[in-house]
Amino acid sequence: MKKSAKKKQNIFVIVFAKVWIERNICPDYEKELVDGTIEILTKHHRYQFIKGSIASPEIVSSIINNKYVKHLPLYRMEKVFDDLGASISRMTMSNWLVASCDKYLAPIARMMKDHLLSRDIIHADETTVQVLNHQDGSTNKKSFMWVYRSNKYDPSIIIYDTNPSRKFAVVEQFLGNYSGYIHSDGYEVYKKLQNVTQIGCLAHGRRKIVYVLKKADKNSATAKDAASILRCIKAIYKN
Known part of the structure; x- marks a missing residue:
């Protein structure tokens, strides 16, 4: 019997997520110095993604993806991790998110803002957003999402700035001493900016x-x- 032809078959396969503990054992070494004293040499542990935490870059990026891309609440992720054999509370996950954003994302956001403020044209707009739990203790309160972005001919930069107020002080604080063109819907607060040329929105x-x-x-x-x-x-x- 000889092979006459071959047919290709495609089958969808999935590998489910797994969570495990990576245990790194770092031995200490004793070195006797010429004066008779002992120096302790320690091999460094793996770099800590968040200081004093057992969180790895992989698990934090998974939490970020699930929460902000897939819109999965932390309390549901808590159950998902529990089903995988890992007990991680929503408070712990929340702390990891805050710490990782402060350490890794905030510097990037500041750099993006610096680049944006160096552009000749900035698009600006604001819209309402409902905040369930506000910093002042109020609940289900209306706030505003201020959005600033670069011109389409410049490197793409979009910055979101939430604030409970829609007053001039908000845009003044963000733009500072910016000098250039502001493309907006004509909202009056933008007209109060100094050294800025207003551009109307054709839409x-x-x-x-x-x-x-x-x-x-x-x-x-x-x-x-x-x-x-x-x-x-x-x-x-x-x-």
Whole structure:
């Protein structure tokens, strides 16, 4: 019997997550010096991802991915780890997240902000966000998500800054002595910035023209002007 042909078969296979303890044993060595004293030499342990913690980069990155990408709450992750044979409380996971963000992500965020403030153009906007437990002890309170991003022709940088206030002090604190162009929806606080040139948002402007066109008599000069403006805007983005 000889082989006449071969067929390919594809089958989905999954390897489930495993959690284990990596135990590193680091021996001490005694070295006798010429004066007769003993010097203790210790082999260094594996680098601690979070000082004083048993957390590894792998397990912290898994928690970050599950919480912020897959939107899995910590209390549910607590059960997942328990099913895998690892007892990790949600408080411990929360502490790991805070510590790792402070140590590894905060410096990156500061660097991103420095790069953003060095750009000629910054896009800025703010929107409401509901905060379940606020720092002042209040619950289910409305706050604001301030978003700043670079121009599309510059390296992409997007920074989110949450704050309970929508006042000028918030944007003033973030932008500091920034000098350049601010592209916004025309919110009045941006107009108070010194050494800044305001750029209007065409999408917001177009929305107003569409509203005028809907309300105006279709045979009026206003309607004709509005329609003409919309055609001009459409021509800009035709290609």
